[in-house]
Amino acid sequence: MQILTTREQIKQRIARQKTTLTIEQEVRNIIDRVKRFKDAELLMLTKRFDGVTLQALRVSEQEIKEAYNEVSISLLQALKDARGRIQCFHEQQKEESWRIEPEAGVYLGQQVRPLASAGIYIPGGKASYPSTVLMNAIPAKIAGVKRLVLTTPPQANGSVNAAVLVAADLCGVDEIYKVGGAQAxxxxxxxxxxxxxxxKITGPGNAYVACAKKLVFGDVSIDMIAGPSEVCIWADEQSDLSFVAADLLAQAEHDEDASACCLVPSLKYAESLSIEVSRQLERMDRKEIAKKSIQSNGWIAVVESEEEAIEMINDLAPEHLEIMTINPEKRLDDIEHAGAIFLGAYSPEALGDYMAGPNHTLPTSGTAKFSSPLGVYDFMKKTSIIRYKKEALEQVSDAIIELAKTEQLNGHATAIQVRIQEESE
Incomplete structure (x- = not known):
């Protein structure tokens, strides 16, 4: 891994990459063709990109039943265990409608309702992600979404990964379709x-999927425009080198664009960590993917103080932040921007990816400065409720008329005046 020792080097590595116009134009063309040719275009693009000729886009009930026969008992139990923990956490996020009476004759409130429908995109390609099904479907169902749809690319034989199907069924997904990419x-x-x-559309994907979500936003809602996954680890001299290296590589194996970085207190520790990463890398099943990620996007920064580390973390606003210092809670309140924070040596990112409970769909590319993890609130909408009685309206009428006339909206003023006049007559 590259070792950075100056602030300028670090700033250059934090710089973000943007989606190219070439990709955007290609994605725009795909969207336009799907709008025009619908199923026919989906089938054609599935054959073109996935090499599969489908007879039907929708996964049948029989395929879902057969998927249970393909997963092991231990995997099924792991999915159920994860489901329980994710449900337990997300149940705390439910919001209720409310009403208040701040003064006589005034009734205000907020009505909270679930979205009627939502779609989940689950990537295929290099790996399958049943955990991402759980993380997207569970909060949607807790919110009360009535129609939950899942799309995912088919495998080479035209089927959908069995673990993905089982996870979807366990979460009550209503419809599953074999379609991936921007066309989905x-x-x-x-x-x-x-x-x-x-x-609403939620779920991660490659650059084409992210670009498509950006382009359809406004016609539908989306969760976020996710970039490549990333982790930042803050270590000190007491941090176990093997733990830190393993967590960096766990991030790097996602894909070649994944980012893994570490903040360390000394050049000696940085050099030792780089050696440990190289040693562990040789034993990985996804060695080539992780190697490219580490070479392109992996770095270790030597920081001189806790203050410098915190400043860098808040500048980076990482998707995942692991604080593996000897006292990880000490500066927790100083961390302003991170998608999820993992405290201590025994709270690795992998725990959060699968089993801890909080959502693993997190803001990336610095968007943790203004965005939150996926949650039940993403599948809800809110409506304001306002009721004034005549006496209460009269109390504020002069102020409303003054403001309306200031903004030259005399029709607004008249709408108040006719009611007050009616009352006075």
């Missing part, structure tokens, strides 16, 4: 003969 996002947003449109 277009189908969820605008609908085809087989796929009815949804109101």
């Amino acid at each position: 996002i277009a189908a969820l947003a605008y609908g085809t003969e087989s796929i009815q449109p949804v109101l």
Whole structure:
């Protein structure tokens, strides 16, 4: 891993990459064609990109039943265990409608309702992600979404990964379709003969999926525009080198664009960590992917103080932050920006990815400065409730009329005046 020792080097590595216009134009073309040709375009693009000729886009009930026979008993139990923990955490996020009476004759409130429909995108390609099904579907169902749709690319034989199907069934997903990429996002947003449109799209994906979500936003809601996954580890001289290296590589194996970095207190520790990363890398199953990630996006920064480390973390606003210092809670309140924070040597990111309970769909690329993890609140909408009685309206009428006339909206003023006049007459 590259070792950075100056602030300028570190700033250059924190710089973000943007989606290219070439990708955006290609994605725009895909979306337009799906809107025009619907199912036919989805089938054609599935054959082109996935090498699969499908007879039907929707996964059948029989395919779901058969998927249970393909997963091991231990995997099924692990999915159920994870589901329970994720449900327990997300149940705390539920919001209720409320009403208040701040003064006589005034009734105000907020009505909280679930979205009627939502779509989940689950990536395929280099790996399958049943855990991502759990993380997206569970908060949607807790929110009360009535129609929950999942899309994912088919495998080479035309099927969907069995673990993904089982996870979806365990979470009560209503419809599953064999379609991936930007075309899946277009189908969820605008609908085809087989796929009815949804109101919100969530879930991670590659650059094409992220770009498609950006382009359909406004016609539908989205959770976020996720970039490559990332981890930042803050270590000190007491941090176990093997733990730190393993967590960096766990991040790097996601894909070649994944980012793994570490803040350390000395050049000696940095050099030792770099050696340990190289040693562990040789034993990895996804060695080539992790190696490219580490070479392109992996770095170790030597920091002179806790203050410098905190400043860098808040500047980076990492998706995952692991604080593996001897007293990880000590400066927790100083961390302003991070998607999720893992405290101590025995709280690795992998724990959060699968079993801890908090959502692993997190803001990336610095967006943790203004965004939150996926949650039940993402699948809810709120409506304001306002009721004034005549006497209460009269109390504020002069102020409303003054403000309306200041903004030259005399029709607004008249709407108040006719009611007050009616009362005085």
